[in-house]
Each structure stands twice: as structure tokens, then as C-alpha cells.
Amino acid sequence: MTYSIKEVADMMNVEPSTLRYYDSMGLLPGVKRVNGRRVFEDKDFKWLRVLNCMKKINMPIDKIKVYVELAEKGDSTLQERFDMILEQKEIVLGQIDELKNCLKEFEYKEWYYTEAIKAGTEKVVENVTSCSPTLEVDTIPKNKKEGK
Amino acid sequence: MTYSIKEVADMMNVEPSTLRYYDSMGLLPGVKRVNGRRVFEDKDFKWLRVLNCMKKINMPIDKIKVYVELAEKGDSTLQERFDMILEQKEIVLGQIDELKNCLKEFEYKEWYYTEAIKAGTEKVVENVTSCSPTLEVDTIPKNKKEGK
DNA sequence: ATACAAGTTAAAGTTAACTTTAAGTCAAGA
């Protein structure tokens, strides 16, 4: 089974131009061409799924490219790729944790407004503090700082 | 207790210039000045914690500003603010879900490389597919598309 | 045959969110 760039773009919920941009950045290795047009095969989807994940955790394109280049070198880079995956796993765990804290804050606010709307005024709740008493500090390194 | 811009910036793990930028965008309402300098008080931290969460779920500054402006109008906007909070809660739930799927992919890759390293080659695993058989489609609207 | 839809490239344009710069104010310590 083969797919056009538009079909793949629709599956990934991105524009075809975005996939062309990724390709130009070296993030789509091994995609075939027929009459100059990109033709995606089933084997390409394995990587597209990983790419999708890397994008979702905000891994910068430059860093994804490092991974791609390691993969292209073959078995000699297995350990390095393993290390990168482990690092990204830790990052996504941290992100999930942060988002769970945000969820708590929004749930508190949901309660807060529910009570305020009942009473017709915020005055009844404005001195009730959220469960989390302090400002959360990032556990995740900023992407822009990753490369330093 | 009061805090300087640097102290607050350190607590939030951002640059003082970022807080000044937020202020210039209207995201820091009610911050006092002494001799022209910003002085943060305990009451400001309530909002800073919410702001922190809004930033972490990638809520665009323009949209955060809408919320701030509603809050400044007082009790007449309680329902609108409640609706915004609910919407953001749904967004963060979707994000957590997406990240959990990414985590699965990275855990699969961790296993994949563990086996490959043991064997000295990827060949032993390269035909083993991850648990998630399809490309995930975004459940979360892109921030850039939110405003349309 | 001809039009149309969907693909191609290189290059320029856009956007959001900062970040830096330059020029200045102010309070405290030597």
C-alpha cells in the first residue's frame, strides 16, 4: 500500500507543506519518489509514528535530526539512540506530571467559579486558596536550552 | 511579604524580561509599583500560579489576556470565565492523553533498543511493531487554530 | 487535445514569544 503526501498529511493532521519542510530538514529519510513525487509506504509509517511523538513532546527539529542521522548509521549507534530515547522518556514523564498539576489548578478553578456563580459573586471564594500552595518550578529543561 | 521581579522570575524559572513582557501584554494586572519598580505581593501569586498553568498548556498570550480582561470586569463575567476554564481543562486532559500515548511509544522504543543492543543488531527487532498500530490524530486543536 | 488537480522546488514571508539593547533612574554601601 502506498500513500500520497496529502493522504499522509491528513493522517498526521498537518499540511503537506509541513511534511515537505520536514523532508527538507532531513526528517523523512528513505521516502521513495515516483516521477519526482513522494510516495509513502507502510515502512515509512513506523518512523512517522515516532516522529509524531517527538514533535508532540516539543523535541526540536535539530535534535530529531540527530536521531535520524544516528539511525542512518546503523547498528553502531544503537546505544546512543537508546540513550536519546531514555532521555525523551524522562522528559515526557516530567511533562505529564506538570500537566497533571495544571489539571489540578483548572479543577480548583472550576470549583471556584461554580461556587462563585451560585453565590453571584466571587467574594464567597476569593480567599480560598488552591490545593497547591506554591509556584511550581519547571522540572523539564526548556527546549531552547537543551542544545547548550 | 513582597518580592522583586528577579525573585519572582527565579521562582517561575523565567527571565525578568519575560515577566516585563507579560506585563506589557497585560498579563500581570494589579502589580504594585514603588519608585517605578514592580513589587509583587502574596495576592499576585494566586494569579501567577494560574498564569503558569495557562502557559504550560500552551494557551496563547492573546487568549490569556481575554481571561484577564474578563476577570477585571468583575462578577458579571463569572460564567464566561467558568466556560474558558472548562475549555482549558478539556484541552489539558487531551494533552495528557496524547503524552501518555507518546510515553508508550518511547517505552516500546526503550524495549526495542534494549533487545537490539543485546543482539548487537536491530535486525532481531525491526519487524516487531509497537503496540499502537496507527498514526495518532490530534485530539487537541492547534493553538494557532484556536482563535479562528 | 486540453484543462484541472495535485504534486514539485527554491526562496521569501509570517508568527508568536521572547530577548537584547540603549539609555536612563534610584538606593545603598565605600
Place this chain on the structure above:
DNA sequence: TCTTGACTTAAAGTTAACTTTAACTTGTAT
């Protein structure tokens, strides 16, 4: 009194990640 460090502003600069444009090619339907 002078210097230092932390603050201030407005405006310009930066960056990453697309997105659009213009000019072109190709396969399919009428």
C-alpha cells in the same frame, strides 16, 4: 560623593517552525 547593581522603558533583534508564493511538471478526466 561616587560607584555599583538592580531596576525601568521603548524599540529593535532573534528564533523556530512553519507557510506562502511563483513557476513549473505530471497524471487523469472530459
